[in-house]
Amino acid sequence: MNLLLQTNHSNLKAQIAVTGSKSETNRLLLLQALYPNITLSNTSNSDDSEVMQKALKGNNEIIDIHHAGTAMRFLSAYFATQEGREVVLTGSSRMQERPIKVLVEAIAQLGVKITYEKEDGYPPIRIKGQKITASRVTMAANVSSQYISALLLIAPKLENGLELLLEGEITSVPYIKMTLALLNDLDIQTSFEGNVIKVLPKQEVVSKEMVVESDWSSASYFFSLVALADQAAISLTSYKENSLQGDSALVEIYKQMGVVSNFKNNVLSLTKTPNFKPENLNLELNNTPDIAQTIVVTCLGLGIGCYLTGLHTLKIKETDRLEALRIELTKLGANITVTNDSLTLAASNKINQNVTIATYNDHRMAMAFAPLALKVPIIIENADVVSKSYPDFWEDMKTLGFIIS
Incomplete structure (x- = not known):
């Protein structure tokens, strides 16, 4: 048209x-999937958020997120935590040209089996979800903040929480701070000092309405x-x-x-x-x-x-x-x-x-x-x-x- x-x-x-906000909505949708007693209002009506919601609620093995970059990154981390479930995350032809290697390697540091279906470093990726006990990840700091936020969002549900060491100069700091602020709103404890971000584990949160x-x-x-x-x-x-x-x-x-x-x-x-x-x-x-x-x-x-x-x-x-x-x-x-x-x-x-x-x-x-x-x-x-x-x-x-x- x-x-x-x-x-x-x-x-x-x-x-x-x-x-x-699409950014806030997609973070909160993932947190709601981890903590189902959260309710959300004023969520985004964007394609990206609808794709994210559908993927989190469905039970397909192949999940196509089309052009939604946020969904690709956040869901990669989410499905890594889903014990006993195996999925393939794929997207549009452009999505299959967008690099994801830094995030895949970070998730692999947590002991999760995650592999490429086609070209090394790019979607589609196959993820075998499991219980994660590892709690330390090192990654480059100058990457898309969505890689960092993806790990921070799943962190409180990991048995031992997460310590994330970022190497180099951090980009898009406000988006990282947004993620941490949303965790704090749920009484999840975090710290961000220098190049180290820590999120403490929290298996349950109190029921709460989150307004986007x-x-x-x-x-x-x-x-x-x-x-x-x-x-x-x-x-x-x-x-x-x-x-x-x-x-x-x-x-x-x-x-x-x-x-x-x-x-x-x-x-x-x-x-x-x-x-x-x-x-x-x-x-x-x-x-x-x-x-x-x-x-x-x-x-x-x-x-x-x-x-x-x-x-x-x-x-x-x-x-x-x-x-x-x-x-x-x-x-x-x-x-x-x-x-x-x-x-x-x-x-x-x-x-x-x-x-x-x-x-x-x-x-x-x-x-x-x-x-x-x-x-x-x-x-x-x-x-x-x-x-x-x-x-x-x-x-x-x-x-x-x-x-x-």
Whole structure:
């Protein structure tokens, strides 16, 4: 499904309820599978969370998680703990190109039998679940934080808990802290000192309702819209000022692009500073790589340049996001260069119109480019890919007055 996006006004006003965080939901779904007396509310309605839920509730031997990277990583650890059960975890052709060796080797350190069905280092993987008594794992620190979170989530159910030693510089620390905070909410004891994370064992937890905060990565597209609009007042629910999600860094980042954020009763209100003149941006996004696409597209729309670093994990996402950004932004007339972990965009006031943006099976490519419709008509290819994290996105764009055909 290709969509043409355009608008005949640049004054945005709406109240929008954003679905629960995919990151929080998938962590809590796994914890609920380990501790069935937890109940969850405001869970994400994303494809990734539905895939995760189905896999945890089903009893198939072959489990296909499609494009869901979080599910691949979290379920690898979960099924390692399921004594007497053997499963094969597989996914889309792109998923079978995304490395998982670091996590497989970490799980093997716990004594679990885990093997590759096809190519060494990549899904599909076969896992023989067992009772785990080992409690120490060493792994590289500069890997996807989802590998680390996968182990931390199963840790309290291991007989002796877990001590995780991370070697090197740790990336995406907020996501690790989110995982530990959710464990702490269940009175599971943890510590994170230097490069050592410890989780103490806890076989049972008290019954509790866990409310999922709305997704900050999804909020990023509204920050972008407000920055690019002439006038804007958009309210989003349900958000906390002291969020567990790393992408809440959006508040400070977009302040540099004229967006004012206010919190009241879990409502986040975004408004536009009148006559704001933004400067070129220089950002280190090691902790928040998922919002890089949104930021660079906003900068293009504002006619400013940016230099973004800390992006090495973008190479192994749904697509090679750095290369995808380079190709699509160039079509729009941007002067952009990328390296293995950085992106440089030159300031320019020219944007080509009616360009067709390829999405590469990547939900964030579709949504990051959509706000540019405030500046020029734009066509988004395979627009239904947004269902991976934000199925209601196009309906919410219509609420803001965008014409979608």
